[in-house]
Amino acid sequence: MTRRSPLLTALALGLAIAFGAAAPSSARDTPATPTYEVPESGVIGIRDEYLAPGFWVARMTQPDGVLMDRAAITAQNARLQQLDPSMHDVRAIPSTLDRATVRGWIEDLSERPTSERFDVDGAPVPEAALDAMVDNLALDAIPASQPTRHGLVVHRAALRTFPTAQRMFSRAGETDIDRLQESALFPGTPVVVAHESRDGDWLFVVSPRYAAWIEKRYVAIGSAAEVFGYVDQAPYRVITGGTEDTVITREEPRVSQLQLDMGLRVPLADAPPDQAVNGQHPYTAHILRLPVRNDDGSLGFSSALLPRRLDSASDYLPLTPANLVRQGFKFLGERYGWGHSYDARDCSGFVSEIYRSMGVQLPRNTSAQAVSPALHHVTFDKDDDRATRMAAVAELQVGDLVYIPGHVMMVIGHVDGAPYVIHDTNGGSYLGADGELQGMSLNGVSVTPLLPMMFNDHETYVDRMTSIVRPHGGLGGLATTPTGVETTTMKARP
Structure with missing residues (x-):
């Protein structure tokens, strides 16, 4: 016993x-x-x-x-932000970033693999490919000082160890555990944009829970006031299903069938309830306000419909x-x-x-x-x-x-x-x-x-x-x- x-x-x-x-x-x-x-x-x-x-x-x-209760949860979340070194308070990042800080963020994550890597076909990844991957970090291009840029993620997107979509594995024949895959960010996540890859296709971003590389097309740049104003906006819907998609729409493809994952807090749009949204009457849906990326990379916003039949709530669940x-x-x-x-x-x-x-x-x-x-x-x-x-x-x-x-x-x-x-x-x-x-x-x-x-x-x-x-x-x-x-x-x- x-x-x-x-x-x-x-x-x-x-x-x-x-x-x-x-x-x-x-x-x-x-x-x-x-x-x-x-x-x-x-x-x-x-x-x-x-x-x-x-x-x-x-x-x-x-x-x-x-x-x-909600007060206890809020207090615990505040302690997490304050005490846990894995978290990033993106609101508190200084208005100017220096080279040492940015380089440190990148080098903490983007270490060249020291053991052999294999591609999806089981072939060894050549050294030249690893060289190109490291070169794309463009560490030599980090300015001595730069204004801090803020943005919102506009689409669920992968966070990567290096600025590349190439998948790499520890063993030949392994096709699930991609060693360059770190995490993902979700629509509406605030980020600080710290650096751009040499090819111009990737951004190194600092998000509340992770700092890594994300495809540039998934981030819209805006002012701190715009970004955090959106994050704090109410009223909102909380996604309570595993994943729920916005309504398909050809009128605004940027918010069409957008995947929203459990726990996302999405503001509601200030829109007339009797007027069409992207070609559809909204009475059977919640009208969401979602961030979008304009052609020049700037932050914009668009309304989108989330059907009432889908799993969401007006606040976090008890x-x-x-x-x-x-x-x-x-x-x-x-x-x-x-x-x-x-x-x-x-x-x-x-x-x-x-x-x-x-x-x-x-x-x-x-x-x-x-x-x-x-x-x-x-x-x-x-x-x-x-x-x-x-x-x-x-x-x-x-x-x-x-x-x-x-x-x-x-x-x-x-x-x-x-x-x-x-x-x-x-x-x-x-x-x-x-x-x-x-x-x-x-x-x-x-x-x-x-x-x-x-x-x-x-x-x-x-x-x-x-x-x-x-x-x-x-x-x-x-x-x-x-x-x-x-x-x-x-x-x-x-």
Whole structure:
């Protein structure tokens, strides 16, 4: 039997008081070695009913209990901006950029690959191609000083390590994990434009969560007042579906069938409700105000229609256990997209967008999310044994984020005391009855039990767990202070 530390016992009591029964009481009795069936699908521990959000919501005793109100979320977001080094306060960037600052941003990201890279056909990428890629950074063309330029992203667009669309992979035959793909930006995202590639097709931009290269055609340049005025504009709609598209229109192709992803906050246009928008009466839609790029690269705005039948809301959703699960399931089955490729998302993008639909901001990458000084977390290292880790697993609640090296999962509930997670994964394996590793090739947003998932042929995900983050509230000894959240590592001892 696992003996809980006094710290974990206090943690469990404190969370029960603070959040009620967001997870069933059986969560505190996680069996050490649960038995899981393997259905015909080959995905261990899964029954058809587990693939519907209603199954998990029905198991909650307080599904609609608010875990953090709007004021608490706003305060946490402010701490994130202030304390987390992975975040960028684009409003606070000086009005003039010097060469050292810009060069530092670029060189922090754009390092020439030191190991062999392969193209989509499996052929080695020649050194000449890498030379050209590095040369296109145009580091020698960075001026000693330049006025800070602001812009808005006008279309979902990839963020790249280098100013190139060429895809590169670590192994021949690999076609999913593009090592030059960093992330994506979405319509309406404010950026600071710091540099232009030598070929003139790419911009190096600093966005609130990432600094990288984006195609120039997806950024419209405007004044700081125009850019941040748009960001702050109300009223607005929040996209609550996985992805929703604006109405197709030939009259204004720049906003036709524009993909809007979960959690985006899009202002409403000040437009007459009885007059056509791009050739269509707007009474069945919300009239959005979207940024567009004019022919000269300057910022403009255009109205677009978002049908009322699509999934959006007049404000961020309440942060509740039920909403966390329902929002996660809206991506179920979407293909895994490393760095937001395939117009989809990866594991950290997945959990970010779930929480963003409730107004909670997270850093972009797992490495930053897992240790963010603005978020409540428990961390683990190689000295923490299985009993220590299982004691922490026993206290998992709906919405908790569980991190292993390079991956994150969100807890959705428990079955027979054992935790289940939803996650966007490009792999997935478990040990079969014969002790051999069984691959599941999930490669998408999936529901799985946590405990049998294998990191390699002898370590489970729990064995390699690095952190548990609770974006929606405190974890034991971590407490909010006037300057932020205490970040002392909290150990869970057996």
